[in-house]
Amino acid sequence: MKTLHIELGFFAGDVLLARGCITCRQHEETAELEGAGGLQWTMKTRFEEPASPVEIDCERDGKRLYRAALRVGVHDSEDWESINLADIHTLAFRCRVDEVSSGGA
DSSP: OEEEEEEEEETTEEOOOOOOOEEEOOOOEEEEEEEGEEEEEEEEEEOSSSSSEEEEEEETEEEEEEEEEEEEEESSOOOOOOEEETTTTTEEEEEEEEEEEOOOO
16 A cells, blocks of 8 residues: 655745645545644645645634645655645645555565
8 A cells, every 4th residue: 555745835935834744545634734824724635546635725813715626646756846826825845655564464
């Protein structure tokens, strides 16, 4: 079984607001990341090939700023990649694929 690890950072211009890592596994998972200025991101992920879905909700003070849905290709990144999110933030990310043993012998 494979997993996709996505190291990510949210930026406003050149200012890093938050940095973290999410892992896409077979079953949907939710991760939260807090950032500067009261920003909060909630991300839902699930592993799928050839590209894993990632849903991102960004809020400040309980008010949604944007929702983004993207598919991240299952790959090992050679460098950072970036995506503009609603002309508010830039998401920078890089990926790593791991094989996970299912256990048993």
